[in-house]
Amino acid sequence: MHINTPPRSARGARSTRNTRGPRRAIRLTRRGRIALIATGAVVAGAAVAVPLLTSDDEGTSRPTSLVIPEGRRSAQVYEAVDEALALPAGTTKKSLAKAHLKLPNDAEGNPEGYLYPATYPLGDQSTPEKLLTAMVDTANKKFTGAPVAAGAQRNALNVYQAVTIASIVQAEAATKEDMGKVARVVFNRLERGMPLQMDSTINYALDRSTLTTTTKDTKIDSPYNSYQRMGLPPTPIANPGEEAMQAAINPTPGDWLYFVTVKPGDTRFTADYAEHQRNVAEFGRTRESASKEPQSK
Template identity: 65%
Template structure:
């Protein structure tokens, strides 16, 4: 190891040379710094944009209980702002999750509910949403068990529920209407439900004529025994509950003689008297 003596002169340190940038060097440094700032800003702006971007607020489409498929299609057209008939035309090609018995007809499976609608919603996607929802509800254990208990299929249960939905004056009457349907089916009697004729004629009325009852249609439940070939509307939860658990009773007939006053009976003569009262209330005579 080298030692310095007190008399030794201090070591000599070479003078430092200050680096001086030429004009070209200063320009290069300035441009490089500017590029760094530009790149940083380019990264920051998308991040800020992504954070401040607001998502579209969905609108809502309400499908009430009992609406027919044709009415649902019209509501979807209006909600999506597409030309009339667009949804009806899309239905057969939408690959909807339906039971085999439906044969591609979604009637009964356009589940009544409130659905979100955005600019990305299409008729096909909305119809799939509705039928998916129906499949989940109608595939529930209590529905399938109720159908087996009544010796009908789930699809037939949906058909019964659609008639209940159309015929019952109030929710309180639904169980009794369902019982009338089951009782008449069990006895091999035609249902004779005006709602099935209305469906065939694409109308909604309380006035059924003798001529109407002679209509050549599989939906004419005056002329044909058993259930119509498809549901006649899209039933809600209460109607489905009534269809699987009808109120116990012997009734074979009913008529709503006035709002809130539906008469149920198993006696034909009494039914005739009730119908006469209905006609008087409607101003139709005896």
């Protein structure tokens, strides 16, 4: 099952400190989702890999808050913090060791999945360590409470595994309704001993966001290659939000093993491979037709 993301977007203008000007919010912009199909496999969409930073007055004022949308990878969050605090690139990533983040043992110091998407205030005393700590503390409050812990246990998971599934769901599904179904596909494939075959995990391994996954890509030597490796990837592949987490612990009942987004708003789930092939063919026709349409200038 392939999962692809839109092309990598360009970075926006860098925000700078201005202690005299008005202070405004800074936001990571979010793009739409798109889906692809490869032969005999599902391809669905995910959030664009590189967010843009913009401000209300073209970057001349200092932001008062940083908004982290759902589905951002940790590397993107580090870049966003550097941008918001006007720090040299790489500063936030280097600060991890000093942050002493309260991560689960399974994470082995990797905060992927635990940099919770939310709005975080920025002040004169804001530092990368403080922002990362706030994100992880928020994730722990959301993830370690009784409802999530009980939901994970009900599905024979620990919380870290549930967060990992939620990160895949976040990358795969375009709507809240689809999230529950995508989660069910993950569970059904795991229970049947089928590889997940998600392009989102390969894109994560290759640190990219692309529309095309080649046969060569599916043979890379990586624990995140869900074509070659069974089970879940070793860590989450992004930082999921609350809806994706709820889907991971409360998957929609169903026997689905395949899904494909034929066109925006039309994602089809099935347990029948022949039906899936027909859906794939329809997607191919839709995509080919769209590619022939004249491009607007």
